[in-house]
Amino acid sequence: MHILLVEDDAPLAQAVDAGLRQNGWRCDQARDAATARIALVDHAYDAVLLDLALPGGSGIELLRTLRARYDATPVLIVTARDALSDRIEGLDAGADDYLVKPFQFDELYARLRAVARRSSGRVAPVLRCGGVELDPARRVVTRDGAAVALSIHEYRTLLALMERQGRIVTREQLEDLVYGGDGAIESNTIAVYVHQLRRKLGDDLIATLRGYGYRLGQARA
Template sequence: MQLLLVEDDAMLSSALRAGLERDGYQVDIASDAPAARLALTDHGYAAVLLDLGLPGGSGLQVLRSVRERYDTTPVLIMTARDQLSDRIAGLDAGADDYLVKPFQPDELGARLRAVLRRAFGRVAPVLTCKTVRLDPARREVTQNDQAVSLSVHEYRTLLALMERCGRVVTRQQLEEAVYGGDSTIESNTVAVYVHQLRRKLGDDLIATVHGHGYRMGDAR
């Protein structure tokens, strides 16, 4: 799942990126308003983490430009501006949530997961598909109540499949989920991780939909 982090403080953005990547996200960074606008025009992100005080323009201007295009990408504002009027302005401009600096990484993670759940139309924080249960908050996977150990890439592949349980997920979508669209990866990489998941979870849980991709669970 790929995020855009819009933050001009290099030390903070580096720390946030490291934490988010440990949680299984791929993170692009934009350090000013023009770079943020360009990234949001050229790429599709699962969510945007947006500072308000940016070189080359304000975060609110970036947010308004996104919403003027009818782009519904979830946006979580992170800012030191803690006045009620600032929070109202951000939410009215189209932000999905507003987090005041300084904040704890765990709170950012929880708010991000909540925003993503709403975007995916999920209320429950835990994903269930067939006999498999995945808790994104704890990065825990169980099958029939037994813990399953997965590598980072296996976990990201499974998460992408379970978020779309019952629907076909293309190889390109899985590549985006695992690697953020890195064009240098081998063409059979996704198939390798699907094979490893089948080995650990059972051959019948992930179906190959020839010519399209993969599906976990019964077709919808």
């Protein structure tokens, strides 16, 4: 598994990182909210270990941003906040589990394995448009039954459009859903992803409504 560890306590982060690697897992570290946001946009992780008190932002807001763009990556909150209200807020924001510091490392690894297992068995509806199917649970896209390889940003663009079939989605909305509203990107970035999706999945899949945005399932206007 490839894990993102979001933790600003350097000694603890190094200890957790070492333990994860000993268990055969890959681990990337983020010490603040901004770095974590970039990592979550640029990579597809199998799970996230998330502290709540972070420099430059709240772990809860980071989690809400992740879920707002339909990213179902398992998240295990690991924090010193042990109040019931904090646990409820974290779980309601979309966390899969909640572990209070200090903790035993064996319990951390066991909980991480558990959220990963639950995620792999999670039932999610397969989205369809014509001959294109998107399976969010497996992150698999097919065209007429054949698997199609997409970049993570192409996949998120397609997911955002398929979740809103028949509705116009503006470029600004797509940028927010794909990138979480963080960071400056080129003005034509979404257009490039749409072009790539048409090339891989068919010219008629995504309509451009000039001056408005994009809509799935109709020929270009």
